[in-house]
Amino acid sequence: MTSPIVLECRGISQSFAGIQALSDINLPIHQGQFHAIIGPNGAGKTTLFNILSGLQSPTAGGVFFAGLDITALPPWQRARLGIARSFQNLRLFGAMTLRENILVAAQQQQPYRLGDVFFKRAAVRAAEEALTESADLWLRLVGLYRQRDDQAMTLSYGAARRLELARALALQPRLLLLDEPAAGLNPAETDGLAEIMAHLRNDALTVVLVEHDMGLVMKLADRITVLNLGKELATDDPARIRVNPQVIDAYLGVSR
Ligand SMILES: Nc1ncnc2c1ncn2[C@@H]1O[C@H](COP(=O)(O)OP(=O)(O)O)[C@@H](O)[C@H]1O
Ligand SMILES: [Mg+2]
Missing domain, CATH: 3.40.50.300 (P-loop containing nucleotide triphosphate hydrolases)
Structure with a gap:
């Protein structure tokens, strides 16, 4: 080893x-x-x-x-x-969509600074797009991409656990x-x-x-x-x- x-x-x-x-x-x-x-x-x-x-x-x-x-x-x-x-x-956020559940997790890793919001709108938008793209990749990996806009509360038990896994992966551990x-x-x-x-x-x-x-x-x-x-x-x-x-x-x- x-x-x-x-x-x-x-x-x-x-x-x-x-x-x-x-x-x-x-x-x-x-x-x-x-x-x-x-x-x-x-x-x-x-x-x-x-x-x-x-x-x-x-x-x-x-x-x-x-x-x-x-x-x-x-x-x-x-x-x-x-x-x-x-x-x-x-814990999943039942009222949020699958994609939003992933984005919430991913954003924890990439906090915006205030200056970014006021002075670098384009950069923020690009970062948001990149986050959404990577959220979609995680959703594809766990087989939930087609349900990306559904609310998390609609998922079966097994699917909810896969979404939880995608959220953990979005933290890029x-x-x-x-x-x-x-x-x-x-x-x-x-x-x-x-x-x-x-x-x-x-x-x-x-x-x-x-x-x-x-x-x-x-x-x-x-x-x-x-x-x-x-x-x-x-x-x-x-x-x-x-x-x-x-x-x-x-x-x-x-x-x-
Ligand atoms: N909070 C606790 N208070 C008292 N005993 C505990 C506690 N947690 C675990 N134990 C005891 O420690 C031992 C190991 O438990 P646990 O780690 O749950 O085993 P496993 O997950 O492999 O089944 C068991 O004898 C269990 O009863
Ligand atoms: Mg145990």
């Missing part, structure tokens, strides 16, 4: 009133990799995800992003550094954290999501994915970390994880 480390957990432990949810997790996430975190219920996946996204501070250890200690930073500050999180935190993106999706919707994610993978976006759907994980992940009872059981590529006896014992065996 030669690509640089984007995100790193160093000695992360988390206890809740006597329950050791995570014990000494050391995990490097490499640039351009699709890194999945799996494990049985209670393994500590959600706890780790919350620590990575800043919803929770660990009892011990640190989270580093591009070498910077971000352990104490709240989610919005992590977002400014280029860490986008989908899906739970991105350096790292995308995905919390069970396939939860609640039907098989056809899950296939659609897998296709979109395959595109992201080809674009070498760095992604951390917590997911129960093993089919999706095995198809997409470059690397998989298996958690069990708060400990790292294994980190390896999908082919090796599939045949790892400890992993089969703890997780894969029982899920069949």
Whole structure:
């Protein structure tokens, strides 16, 4: 593995009133990799995800992003550094169109200065056009371009989640954290999501994915970390994880 480390957990432990949810997790996430975190219920996946996204501070250890200690930073500050999180935190604006939902997200990254508005109208207009064009690209990627002028409230559950993904991508993140993106999706919707994610993978976006759907994980992940009872059981590529006896014992065996 030669690509640089984007995100790193160093000695992360988390206890809740006597329950050791995570014990000494050391995990490097490499640039351009699709890194999945799996494990049985209670393994500590959600706890780790919350620590990575800043919803929770660990009892011990640190989270580093591009070498910077971000352990104490709240989610919005992590977002400014280029860490986008989908899906739970991105609320859609139901009364706005799909395109407007994307534009709201994209504009957060490109704030206008007052001077621009008064003295550089043409430049502002050009910037707006560019934003709209890129919003349309994201909508095409997630298969929602034709509905671009519909209100977000008209979308099915699966489509709304794809729009949420497009919004996270419009932030042009350096790292995308995905919390069970396939939860609640039907098989056809899950296939659609897998296709979109395959595109992201080809674009070498760095992604951390917590997911129960093993089919999706095995198809997409470059690397998989298996958690069990708060400990790292294994980190390896999908082919090796599939045949790892400890992993089969703890997780894969029982899920069949
Ligand atoms: N806020 C909390 N308070 C107390 N215990 C918690 C809390 N969050 C998680 N836990 C416990 O930590 C362990 C790991 O939980 P979790 O991270 O949700 O696992 P997973 O997402 O892999 O199912 C479980 O034993 C769970 O009951
Ligand atoms: Mg969970």
